[in-house]
Structures are given as structure tokens and as C-alpha cells.
Amino acid sequence: MTSVLDISNLTVALPEGGDRPFAVSDLSLSVGAGQCVCLVGESGSGKSVSAQAILGTLPRALKRSGGRISFLGKDLPLEDKAAMQTLRGGRIGMIFQEPSASLDPVMRVGAQLDELLSVHGVASRQERRRRIRELFAAVRLPDPERIYAAYPHQLSGGQAQRIVIAMALALEPALLIADEPTTALDVTTQAEILKLIKDLQTRSGAGLLFITHDLGVVADIADQVLVMQEGKVVEEGTRDAVFSRPTHPYTIKLLKAIPRRQARPEREAGPLVLEAEGIHLTYRPSAGFLKRREIVAVEDVSITLRRGQVHGIVGESGSGKSSLVRCILKLETMDAGRLMIGGEDAGQWRKGMPKPMRKRLQIVLQDPYSALDPRQKIGDAIAEAARVHGASGAEAAAKARELLGMVNLPPQAYERFPHEFSGGQRQRICIARALATDPEILIADEAISALDVSIQAQILKLFRDLQERLGFAMLFVTHDLRVASAICDDITVMWKGRVVEQGRVDDVFDRPRHDYTRQLLDAIPDKGSFATSGLSHLEATP
Amino acid sequence: MTGLVLGKIVRAMITLLITVTLVFFFIRLSGDPAAALAPPDAPPQVIEQYRRAMGLDQPLPVQYFNYVLGLVQGDFGYSIHTGRPVEEIFLARVPATLLLGLTALGIALVLGVTLGTVAALSRASVLDRFVMAFSVFAFAMPNFFFGILVILTGALVFGVFFGGTGGIANFGQVLAPAATLGLASMGSFARFTRSSLLETLNKPFMGALEARGIPPMRRLLRHAAPNAAIPIVTMLGLSLGGLVAGAVVTEQVFSWPGVGQLLIRSVQTRDIAVIQFSVIAVSFTMTLANLVVDLVYFWLDPRIRRSGNV
Numbered sequence: 041m042t043s044v045l046d047i048s049n050l051t052v053a054l055p056e057g058g059d060r061p062f063a064v065s066d067l068s069l070s071v072g073a074g075q076c077v078c079l080v081g082e083s084g085s086g087k088s089v090s091a092q093a094i095l096g097t098l099p100r101a102l103k104r105s106g107g108r109i110s111f112l113g114k115d116l117p118l119e120d121k122a123a124m125q126t127l128r129g130g131r132i133g134m135i136f137q138e139p140s141a142s143l144d145p146v147m148r149v150g151a152q153l154d155e156l157l158s159v160h161g162v163a164s165r166q167e168r169r170r171r172i173r174e175l176f177a178a179v180r181l182p183d184p185e186r187i188y189a190a191y192p193h194q195l196s197g198g199q200a201q202r203i204v205i206a207m208a209l210a211l212e213p214a215l216l217i218a219d220e221p222t223t224a225l226d227v228t229t230q231a232e233i234l235k236l237i238k239d240l241q242t243r244s245g246a247g248l249l250f251i252t253h254d255l256g257v258v259a260d261i262a263d264q265v266l267v268m269q270e271g272k273v274v275e276e277g278t279r280d281a282v283f284s285r286p287t288h289p290y291t292i293k294l295l296k297a298i299p300r301r302q303a304r305p306e307r308e309a310g311p312l313v314l315e316a317e318g319i320h321l322t323y324r325p326s327a328g329f330l331k332r333r334e335i336v337a338v339e340d341v342s343i344t345l346r347r348g349q350v351h352g353i354v355g356e357s358g359s360g361k362s363s364l365v366r367c368i369l370k371l372e373t374m375d376a377g378r379l380m381i382g383g384e385d386a387g388q389w390r391k392g393m394p395k396p397m398r399k400r401l402q403i404v405l406q407d408p409y410s411a412l413d414p415r416q417k418i419g420d421a422i423a424e425a426a427r428v429h430g431a432s433g434a435e436a437a438a439k440a441r442e443l444l445g446m447v448n449l450p451p452q453a454y455e456r457f458p459h460e461f462s463g464g465q466r467q468r469i470c471i472a473r474a475l476a477t478d479p480e481i482l483i484a485d486e487a488i489s490a491l492d493v494s495i496q497a498q499i500l501k502l503f504r505d506l507q508e509r510l511g512f513a514m515l516f517v518t519h520d521l522r523v524a525s526a527i528c529d530d531i532t533v534m535w536k537g538r539v540v541e542q543g544r545v546d547d548v549f550d551r552p553r554h555d556y557t558r559q560l561l562d563a564i565p566d567k568g569s570f571a572t573s574g575l576s577h578l579e580a581t582p
Numbered sequence: 583m584t585g586l587v588l589g590k591i592v593r594a595m596i597t598l599l600i601t602v603t604l605v606f607f608f609i610r611l612s613g614d615p616a617a618a619l620a621p622p623d624a625p626p627q628v629i630e631q632y633r634r635a636m637g638l639d640q641p642l643p644v645q646y647f648n649y650v651l652g653l654v655q656g657d658f659g660y661s662i663h664t665g666r667p668v669e670e671i672f673l674a675r676v677p678a679t680l681l682l683g684l685t686a687l688g689i690a691l692v693l694g695v696t697l698g699t700v701a702a703l704s705r706a707s708v709l710d711r712f713v714m715a716f717s718v719f720a721f722a723m724p725n726f727f728f729g730i731l732v733i734l735t736g737a738l739v740f741g742v743f744f745g746g747t748g749g750i751a752n753f754g755q756v757l758a759p760a761a762t763l764g765l766a767s768m769g770s771f772a773r774f775t776r777s778s779l780l781e782t783l784n785k786p787f788m789g790a791l792e793a794r795g796i797p798p799m800r801r802l803l804r805h806a807a808p809n810a811a812i813p814i815v816t817m818l819g820l821s822l823g824g825l826v827a828g829a830v831v832t833e834q835v836f837s838w839p840g841v842g843q844l845l846i847r848s849v850q851t852r853d854i855a856v857i858q859f860s861v862i863a864v865s866f867t868m869t870l871a872n873l874v875v876d877l878v879y880f881w882l883d884p885r886i887r888r889s890g891n892v
Contacts, residue, residue: 095793097793125795126795127795134790136790144787144791144805144809145809145885146809146882146884147804147805155796156794159800204790
């Protein structure tokens with residue numbers, strides 16, 4: 041096997057005063073033709089910086105301070121700007137995380153592909169047109185004429201990523217670098233794109249450097265795996281070796297963090313806290329002068345929730361799960377349906393609900409970075425919720441301190457500001473804030489989706505512990521069936537605004553009735569259980 | 583798309599109607615024009631005569647109705663002093679103001695966008711700081727003061743009078759007042775261009791273009807520029823208003839025979855019909871400019887074409 045990319049002892053320095061001296065330290069790896077090497081790590085591990093170093097597009101603040109990168113047997117001409125420019129997009133193709141964000145929003149996608157080909161020396165217009173048609177077929181894009189003339193915002197996430205892949209492959213690169221190419225996509229789309237990348241790479245014989253945080257994805261495609269932590273490779277080996285005989289504690293921690301189905305103890309049914317029946321919601325956005333469109337977001341959805349129960353709402357983007365949550369919180373006025381919260385009719389008010397009812401219903405949102413006021417102290421943010429609902433200043437402060445302890449944050453956190461905390465810590469703060477009113481129902485809307493895998497596992501455990509202790513009911517909204525199966529008793533699968541499947545987790549997973557549920561289950565990465573197979577023996581030997 | 587454009591046009595017309603109404607009432611609130619027009623020692627009967635002649639003795643709603651009807655029919659009234667139709671007086675002044683305003687806008691746009699681009703591309707450098715300091719100076723400097731400095735310099739150093747009534751005939755004469763008028767807008771253009779371009783340059787797709795080997799100049803001109811243009815187009819629409827307001831002062835300072843000077847004179851002499859027409863004409867220009875800006879958005883950004891929201 042000929043080697044495409046050889047990196048030896050690559051080191052990238054961070055500017056002085058950072059929390060560590062190197063973004064990447066002493067990285068060595070080699071990608072052969074037709075081989076897939078996976079670089080695995082959580083945010084800040086240096087995996088994306090490594091890709092930038094190979095492309096010669098490091099941000100100004102970062103400097104390559106040591107090591108060699110050779111490409112097709114020759115040193116990469118990193119100092120020669122013109123030569124690197126020809127290599128980028130030519131012999132080295134790159135696929136990015138956010139497909140629509142990596143396309144120029146005001147240029148038609150066809151024109152962007154055309155530009156790429158012409159910049160890289162395909163002079164004839166007909167030749168470029170022919171090549172683009174070929175690429176569209178290779179990435180299996182339907183309706184090529186429409187897509188050629190479309191702007192990026194008119195494409196779905198999956199279509200946009202197919203365009204980005206077409207661009208990466210346009211000049212038949214010897215090396216393909218994919219940086220979290222499926223993270224921003226829906227589960228079923230993720231599975232399709234992953235398969236597409238793998239197929240195209242195998243067929244073209246290019247080397248693939250695949251960067252991801254998701255071990256499940258790695259298990260599906262990797263030949264060779266490198267696990268990075270804080271800029272250093274802590275473990276490397278073939279896929280089977282890393283997954284079945286992991287040696288470094290960090291690798292073991294990552295493997296254990298993969299969410300798996302967990303049997304929840306049967307409990308006696310508590311009283312009903314939420315009954316939603318036949319909920320309908322239609323959005324009517326303006327579509328020009330005196331015209332409105334109609335978008336049916338939620339159609340005839342019914343859900344019940346008992347005290348102490350966790351009910352998962354699973355669906356991909358556009359399934360209506362967030363709209364349903366907004367209806368339940370009365371942030372949207374539903375068009376039809378009955379909504380009972382704690383035995384009281386919430387539908388009797390056209391808009392919103394009175395404060396005593398709000399108190400029973402709290403939400404934890406997806407992005408812990410934007411969910412906190414950057415100028416409000418953590419303690420005040422938590423106490424505020426209690427105070428608004430009638431606690432005195434001293435009571436509210438005491439409550440906030442107690443809650444900080446419950447979510448495992450130190451008492452000093454009370455006086456600090458959000459920017460002093462990591463993403464996982466911030467999500468703990470958001471949970472404490474939601475619990476400040478002693479809610480009967482806690483809604484977690486994609487509450488762990490923005491977090492690293494190991495943090496996800498911690499927050500899931502926190503939800504489980506708090507729920508055990510306080511007994512609230514939970515609506516757990518997620519796009520990820522794996523996560524849902526790790527925490528829920530019941531699951532509702534939504535698709536295009538409707539409920540397609542509802543039942544106990546075991547029933548839905550083992551005996552899915554609807555085609556869409558089956559598609560979702562098939563799309564879960566690591567069906568071969570490479571990543572999880574090594575775990576039973578890991579857990580057996582503590 | 584057609585619906586969106588139609589909606590914009592209807593909104594522009596509503597804006598105009600509101601302006602027309604406000605102008606009507608504010609002029610009548612600001613004192614009795616008949617009393618101002620009549621000689622200072624005129625007896626009440628004479629003032630009453632003036633009032634009747636101008637139609638000011640009728641009830642307010644009737645006056646308003648006649649006024650709007652007149653506007654729709656193209657009858658804008660006559661100057662109290664010269665007796666000529668106001669549109670004739672006004673239109674005679676338009677070329678001078680147009681020449682001054684467009685030259686000023688041209689200077690502001692070209693210099694501002696260039697300086698802003700230079701600053702963005704060399705961000706955090708000495709050059710960037712110098713350009714930004716200069717643009718703050720430019721819009722902090724009141725244009726009547728800067729104008730006087732320009733005239734003084736011209737007279738003392740070069741021995742010539744910059745500006746003046748003979749200006750239109752000689753295009754060179756417009757440069758001094760235009761530079762004065764355009765200076766403030768130039769500062770805003772430079773700052774807007776800088777921040778908008780910096781934001782665009784930091785978007786992921788710019789990095790993606792680099793990773794695809796698109797050359798730097800092409801990235802800047804073909805990709806960053808159209809994306810960064812939207813706030814600058816907004817600025818362009820807004821600064822038209824600033825130019826008209828600024829023209830009032832600048833034209834006075836440089837004795838430039840334009841609309842601004844006409845407006846000041848008519849206010850001094852309470853020539854109601856002329857004031858009314860000038861204000862309406864100016865706001866018509868502004869509304870039209872903003873309508874054009876909205877249509878340019880549609881052309882620039884395909885995403886707006888769909889939602890209609892800027």
C-alpha cells in the first residue's frame with residue numbers, strides 16, 4: 041500500500057498564556073491509499089487544528105513549530121503559497137462539518153462548483169459542465185438541473201453535504217480530509233452520507249483522514265484509529281484493537297460514554313401530570329403582500345406523562361418535536377387540542393398561562409452558551425427563578441445554594457459568571473435554574489446534544505439521579521435514539537408533525553411497527569457493535 | 583416575489599401620506615402665516631384679508647382635504663412672495679443640489695469603502711487603527727466648521743474662493759463643498775465596511791473557500807464583497823438622508839444655490855407653499871431611495887427574496 045500522507049512529530053504551538061503550550065503535540069500518523077484513518081477526540085483535543093496544519097490554513101495565532109508533513113512521498117510545500125493553493129481543493133479535498141455554512145450563501149451552487157473547476161485549471165466550459173453532471177451523479181443528487189441553479193439555503197442539510205462532497209472530489213484528490221462531516225446532520229442523513237463518503241473513497245482509492253468525536257461512527261468506517269486528548273495522541277491502533285483492547289483510561293472513558301439502552305426499574309404509576317390530546321399547530325408566516333403560507337407543524341399529537349416517568353420525544357429536524365414543546369409551554373397558541381397540566385386545563389387561556397401553572401413546568405435548552413445571561417451571576421440566575429415565583433430573597437438564595445450542590449457544582453460558583461464555566465458545567469447551571477421552582481415537569485429539549493460525549497454521559501447520569509431524588513416527570517426531546525434509550529421509559533417517535541410510534545422503549549426498539557422507526561434504528565451508527573463489544577469485559581473487570 | 587415588491591411599494595406610499603399629513607399640521611402649529619406675512623403694523627382687517635386670500639379661514643379638515651387633493655392633481659401652490667408655482671422654484675434649484683449631493687456621495691462611498699476594506703484586511707495593525715481614528719474624526723467634525731476651514735484655507739493659501747454661486751458652471755468648484763458634505767458619511771462607510779467585511783471574512787464558508795484553493799483576491803471580490811455589501815447598501819440609503827440634511831448647512835456656508843438654501847430662505851420668510859413642497863419633495867426622494875435599497879437587497883441576497891425580511 042502506497043502512503044498518501046505521512047506526518048511525523050507535528051507540533052503546533054498555541055500563543056503564550058493559554059491553558060497549554062501546544063494545540064497539537066508530537067502527532068505522527070500515516071494514511072495509505074484507500075485507507076481510512078480516524079482521528080477521535082472531544083472539543084479542544086487538537087484534531088481540527090491538525091487538519092488545518094496539513095492544509096496550511098492555520099489561523100494567524102497558531103504556528104507549526106515542529107515536525108514534517110509529507111504528501112505522496114514529498115514534503116508538503118507549506119512555505120510556497122501558490123503550490124499549496126493548487127494542492128488545496130486539487131490533490132487534497134476537504135469536507136466540513138456544517139455543509140450549508142461552508143457554501144457561499146449568495147452564489148448558486150452550480151456556479152460555486154464551476155468556479156472551483158475553473159480555478160483548478162479546467163478551462164473549457166463544456167468540460168466543466170460535463171464534470172459537474174458526473175459529480176452530481178456520483179454523490180447521488182436527484183434533479184441535477186434544479187440543484188445546479190439552487191442557492192445553498194434552498195437545499196436540505198443532506199443535499200448541501202453532497203454538494204460539499206462533490207466539491208472535495210471534483211479534482212480526484214489523493215487525500216480526503218473530513219472534519220466531523222456528519223455531526224450537523226440528522227441521524228438518517230448521517231448514515232447515508234457516511235456510506236456515501238466511504239463508497240466514493242473506496243472506489244477512488246483516495247486516503248481518508250476522518251475527524252470525529254463519535255466513536256460509533258468510527259466503528260463503522262475506520263481502518264486505523266488515533267485517540268487524541270489535549271493535543272496528544274493517547275492511543276492508536278487498528279479499529280478492532282482499539283475497541284476490543286483499549287489501554288488508555290481516556291479511551292475507556294470515551295467508550296463507556298457511548299449511550300446504550302438501559303433497563304429502567306418498573307415503578308408504580310404516579311398521578312398524571314401532563315395530558316395532551318389531539319394537539320394541532322399550524323404556522324402562518326407572511327409570504328408577501330397580504331399573503332400567508334400555511335405550515336402544519338404538529339398534527340393530532342397526544343401524549344401523557346406521569347409523575348416519576350421519563351418520556352422521550354424522538355424525531356429529526358422538522359419533525360415537529362420542538363413545536364410540540366412550544367405548544368405544551370404555551371409559547372405557541374395551538375390551533376386545536378386539549379392540554380391538562382397537573383389536572384388543570386391550560387387551554388382555557390388563549391395565550392400563555394398564569395404564573396402558578398408556569399411554576400410546574402420548566403425547560404432546559406440545547407445550547408448552554410446562549411441560555412445564560414453573560415452579565416448575571418450564576419447564583420442570581422438560579423435564585424431569580426425562585427424569587428419570581430414568590431420566595432423571599434433569603435429563601436431564594438438558600439435554594440440556589442442547595443441546587444448548586446445538587447448539580448455537583450462548588451458553592452463558590454454562586455458568585456461567578458457564565459464565561460468562567462465549561463459547556464457541561466453551564467448545562468448543570470441551567471438544570472439547577474430549571475429546578476429552582478420545584479417543577480413537576482422538566483422538559484429537556486436536546487439538552488445534551490451540544491455537549492461532548494463524555495460530558496453527555498455525565499449530564500444524563502445527573503438527570504437520572506435528580507429525577508430519582510426529586511421525582512419530577514420528564515419530557516426528553518432528542519434526535520438521537522441511542523440517548524433516548526439510555527434514559528427514557530416511554531418513547532414517542534415523531535415524523536412530519538405526526539406521531540408514528542409510541543410505546544415502551546423495549547417495544548419500540550425490539551418490535552418497531554412503523555417503517556420510519558425502523559429507518560431510525562438502522563441509522564444508528566455502530567450496528568456491528570465494535571465500539572460497545574469491548575465494554576462488557578471492561579465493566580466486568582473494574 | 584412580485585407580492586413582496588408590491589408590498590414594499592404600498593408601504594412606501596403609506597410613508598409618504600404620513601409625511602404629507604405631518605408637514606401640513608406642523609406648519610399650521612408653528613404660528614399664523616397670515617400674521618407673519620402682513621406688515622408688522624397691519625390692522626386686524628388686513629391680516630384677515632390675507633388669511634382669506636390664502637384659504638386659511640376655512641376649517642382645518644377642509645384645508646387638509648384641499649391640500650391633499652391639490653397634491654394628487656399636481657397643484658402644489660404658489661410662492662407668497664414671487665407668485666410663481668412652487669415646483670418651478672424648487673426644480674430650478676434641483677440640479678445644483680443634485681450635483682453637490684451626488685459628488686459628495688461618490689466621494690464618501692469610494693473613499694469610505696476603500697478605507698474600510700484596507701482596515702479590515704489589515705485588522706489590528708497600525709494602519710487599521712489609523713484609518714479608524716481618521717473615520718471617527720471625519721464624522722465627529724461638524725460640517726459647518728470644516729466648511730469654514732476649507733474656505734479659509736482656500737482664501738488664505740490659494741487666494742481663491744471655493745464654492746459660491748458661480749459654482750455650477752464650473753465643475754471644479756463643487757469639490758470643496760462636496761468634500762465637506764461627504765466627509766461625515768465617508769467615516770460611517772469606512773466603519774460599516776470594516777465591520778461587515780470582518781464578519782464575512784470570519785464566516786466558515788470563507789475558510790472553506792480557502793481550503794478549496796480559491797485564490798485570495800477572488801475570495802475577496804467574488805465571495806466576501808457581495809456578502810458584506812448588505813449593511814453597506816443600508817448605509818447608502820440612510821446616508822442619502824444625512825446628505826440632504828447636511829446640504830442645508832453646507833449650501834448655506836458655501837453660498838451654494840441649491841434646495842437647502844431655498845428651504846432656509848422660505849422658512850425665514852414663512853413661504854408656506856415652498857416649505858411644504860420642499861419637505862415633501864425631500865421625503866419623497868428619501869422614500870424612493872429606501873425603496874430602491876430594498877429592491878437591491880432582493881437582488882443581492884437570494885435568502886431575502888424568499889422571506890421578505892431584511
